[in-house]
Amino acid sequence: MSPPLVEVSAVSRSYAMRSGMFGRSTAVHAVDGVSLTIAKGETLGLVGESGSGKSTTGRIVLGLEPPDGGEVRFQGKPMAAPGTAAWRAQRARMQMIFQDPLGALDRRLPVATQIREPLDIHGLGTPAEREDRVRELLRAVELTPAHGARYPGALSGGQRQRIVLARALATKPNFLVCDEPVSALDVSIQAQVVNLLADLQAQLSLTLLFISHDLRVVRQISTVVAVMYLGRIVEIGSADDLFARPEHPYTQALVSASPAPGRRSAGRIVLSGDPPNPAARPSGCAFHPRCPRAIARCASEVPALAAVGGNRQVACHLVAGAATRDAA
């Protein structure tokens, strides 16, 4: 196995959030002790519902947000301090794409100019080489130079996401964080972009952190999948295996909730209760109030992520082999 490209160890991040206009501020633990490793050329899928901390994790990994605790190492080295030359060099090796391509693009500039921008910023190549590189990038995302001359408003959603992807690839990064990159796209276009991403990953040996709420898309593209709930990883394992045999009750409910053609809803696990609220994290296992199998211990002790055989790790008291750690 190749050495990890990205190592995330026990990162945490909390925000002060005011509840309403007159309320007092409370600390919200968006991410709480998350550790991950992503091997070179692999895709780690990060799934979870809103408030699970998956996007914040992505931003921490990319150094867009400093963690309160823990550390992120990239190619074996800790992330450099923002603003330094070392940081800029590191940042050119890692890029991010978001859900909303229109928001990520400047509506007043032709898209080719925007693809070239990172090359200009990092001073890569002569102007003529940059032009060549832009054409090459457009070709790589299956667009033509004619598309490059257009403005974002004159492109479809799928085309815009390709432009964002081309721009992200301009500096030849080896690591991409994709935060819900296809969630705003229609199914047929989503498939185009997912296929393209998979092709580019193979061609350029990219390493991906793929964040999405959509289990199907995540399974399609990921090697390893981590499931987050209220800022913690509750289960992690290889993509095929995890969705075929989910161990954590939350993962089971998520998989069960994913509608499938040709299956009626009989036997579905429907969780009761509201979506998790990061500002009011339950004690013990954060999932226990909604868990159909919770026992007394779940309310007091935080289950630690523990190996349960194979490469699977689960944080649940009810899953054999899972150890406990002291209540937080």
Add this chain to the structure above:
Amino acid sequence: MGRYFAIRIGRAALTIVLVVTFAFVVLRLSGDPALMILGPEAPPEVLAAFRKAWGLDDPIWFQYLDYFGAIAKGELGRSMRDGRPAIELVLERIPATLALTLPAFFFKVALGVPAGIYAALHRGSAIDRAVMMTAVAGFTVPSFVLALLLVLVFAVQLGWLPSGGQDSWRHAILPIATLSLGGAAVLARFTRSAMLEVLGQPYIRTASAKGVPWRRVVTSHALPNAAIPTVTILGFMVGTLIAGAVVVESVFAWPGVGRLLVVAVANRDLAVVQCILLLVAMTMVTSNLIVDFVYGFLDPRLRTKGAHA
């Protein structure tokens, strides 16, 4: 809620202090009152005596502290021109100004709000376009131009109304009309866009989809929401009741606070100018506070504790 208003009130007080300070500094730096009032021909000893009498030869920071000390005691100074208390001069002008601005405020609301609502409900119709054209004309034309136009037509050409002075209610018609038209135009445009924004919201469609008759959709679903942004502009208009007629009063020779201000500034009659500015700042700030309070009343999102989350 209490904390919310404590913060607002603190901010309001700070605003007033800043306005008064700014006025104080600018006025002191922009000309010598002694020269302005006594004239350039006045002998130097007279000028010196005048400056000493009004404390103008003290350092500016001393004058400033002195001024605030006086305010704290309720003293707003005396006019350098005739020695009467500034507040007295200002207060006796207020009724004249209100005689213009209060009816004007009423007409602005009575004309502008319904016109804006009507235009929004009939978007794209001939009436909408007419209202919008009038509104654009109404607030692009400066009030002195509008005032002069009205004078030309109704006083000079038709001879129906007097062109200036304050002798009868007929003298008030043109100044009130000038003030009302401009304000109504602003309100109409603002109300129209607030209304259009609200009418495009999903909850309006929800109301229609549950079978609420369109009239009721407008009155009980759209209007309460459109009122929220409209209150802001109304609050601003309340804030200008005292000093919002400077130009109009000058054009129509109406002896209100506005004209007093113009004369006092020209003469560097510091106490009077500052007294007026203090009053203006206080009305502005008070009307802002009222707006905040009305928001709380209109919008439950500000009233109750934050989102459920």
Add this chain to the structure above:
Amino acid sequence: MPQLVSIAGLSVAFGGVPVLRGVDLALEKGEALGLVGESGSGKSVTWLGALGLLPRHAQVSGSVRLEGREILGASAAELDRVRGGRIAMIFQDPASALNPVLTIRKQLCEALALHRDLQGNGVKAEARRLLDLVGIPDAGRRLEAYPHEFSGGQIQRIMIAMALAGNPDLLIADEPTTALDATIQAQILELLSTVRRELGMAMVLISHDLGVVAENCDRVAVMYAGRIVEQAPSNQLFADPVHPYAQGLIGALPPLDGPRRRLTAIPGTVPDPAHMPDGCAFAPRCTLAAEPCGLAAPSLAPIADDRSVACIRAEASRRALLGVAAE
């Protein structure tokens, strides 16, 4: 006995640009029909147009009959009785679907007062019962709360309660779970199917999500560029889609189990309504398209008792699919 709703030749245009181009659709009492398609396919516009909920500048033509009675172009008063009373509708965006300045009680009781013969305390009691029914705990107190005090899933429950207020025969659910998290989506879908079963209500479920529609509907209609391209019982449609677009949609959906395969993406993008291709609107993206496809738009024709498809290459398409399956 006439069908509950029958729509014929329903067309909608905005400023001369057609977005709905002749939709025929019928619905039996108590039936659950799914309407799938990508954005811009006209699935929402069909029902907004049928119920007169589109902006004034939309040009709507065709026929919409409710138990045989024409409602397209009916008087405002008659439409107001139909909307909420016979046909209720719920929408996608929970954050703005309810009026932010009115309490839940006001909005719920408004619907009750319009369509039910209830007085005074009876209205409030019924409102509380409805909130209980849709699973809002502490209904009596929560009635006095405002929309922002509820989560997205709870708002959707309240929307359902409001839709049920008029005892409708048909509920149109327009992307009711698209904005919700997966576990909450499962709750709402379960609630919808429970109330539908208990009240014998028909439902049209509009969704871009094939899985959601497949699991919750008896019959599915697939829309593309303002037309229905295929209609079939849902199990048949997903097992054996005939229209190349329906095949493409199903092929584009990543599987959640079994071996991973490369997704079969549909090339190109949805046509611009202002520049519709001649003939079949899907032809430019269709792998099976042949010359006649560009000549005339195919009409929806029956291929079995309860199935119909709008494709002149339907047979070829079916063979192609069987060929793929045989590999």
